[in-house]
Amino acid sequence: MILAIIERIENLENEKPFHNRFFLTQHYKDIFDELDVLLFPIISEKNLEKVCELCDGLIVTGSAIDIHPKYYKEEPLPTKTYEIDEFKLDKKAIKLFSDAGKPILGICGGIQSINVCFGGSLNQQIENHDLKNELHAIAIKENSFLHKTYQKNKVEVNSFHHQSVKKVAEGFGVTAYAEDGTIESIEKDNMIGVQWHPEEMNDLEFFRNFVKTFLENRK
Numbered sequence: 064m065i066l067a068i069i070e071r072i073e074n075l076e077n078e079k080p081f082h083n084r085f086f087l088t089q090h091y092k093d094i095f096d097e098l099d100v101l102l103f104p105i106i107s108e109k110n111l112e113k114v115c116e117l118c119d120g121l122i123v124t125g126s127a128i129d130i131h132p133k134y135y136k137e138e139p140l141p142t143k144t145y146e147i148d149e150f151k152l153d154k155k156a157i158k159l160f161s162d163a164g165k166p167i168l169g170i171c172g173g174i175q176s177i178n179v180c181f182g183g184s185l186n187q188q189i190e191n192h193d194l195k196n197e198l199h200a201i202a203i204k205e206n207s208f209l210h211k212t213y214q215k216n217k218v219e220v221n222s223f224h225h226q227s228v229k230k231v232a233e234g235f236g237v238t239a240y241a242e243d244g245t246i247e248s249i250e251k252d253n254m255i256g257v258q259w260h261p262e263e264m265n266d267l268e269f270f271r272n273f274v275k276t277f278l279e280n281r282k
Contacts, residue, residue: 068121069123071126120277131148167255192227208250
């Protein structure tokens with residue numbers, strides 16, 4: 064089993080000439096080693112059609128780079144600058160895997176990319192959700208992927224974001240909320256987006272159930 068996974072850009076100014084890098088955190092490596100799933104890193108829009116042919120599903124990872132609001136027909140806040148556009152890659156990959164009927168999992172910035180890709184919008188700035196190592200409660204909708212995974216109506220998750228889903232893309236359902244009403248998860252068929260970082264929590268059961276539900280059943 065092979066999962067395509069989007070790597071993210073970082074610029075470490077103090078490490079020139081090796082400062083421009085693409086990266087994944089070790090959390091993903093450890094989790095998918097445990098699940099015996101091969102990760103296929105994506106860093107370019109080139110040859111994505113071939114990547115989609117080779118891979119069984121897609122993970123859209125979190126990013127520190129915001130999606131430019133032009134993609135959901137809003138003007139940027141005066142305090143925002145957008146020097147790097149990672150969404151072009153996200154959008155092309157999401158569309159290809161969606162058109163192929165292959166599962167897609169979006170994490171943190173990934174849920175935002177999925178939502179914008181299918182016509183939704185974002186809150187450009189929210190407060191009290193970049194909690195570092197603190198957890199907060201979310202309420203989970205019954206009969207959702209999350210409820211089937213955790214068998215609970217409420218769980219605690221981490222929070223490392225300052226944007227969130229605003230208008231939900233057509234066809235998607237909201238399957239988890241924070242106590243302040245922030246959307247924490249959306250689902251449509253075999254596409255799942257979560258606003259937290261289950262990989263950082265080493266939530267093996269979350270990823271195992273994603274694989275079992277949407278990938279093993281395709282075989």
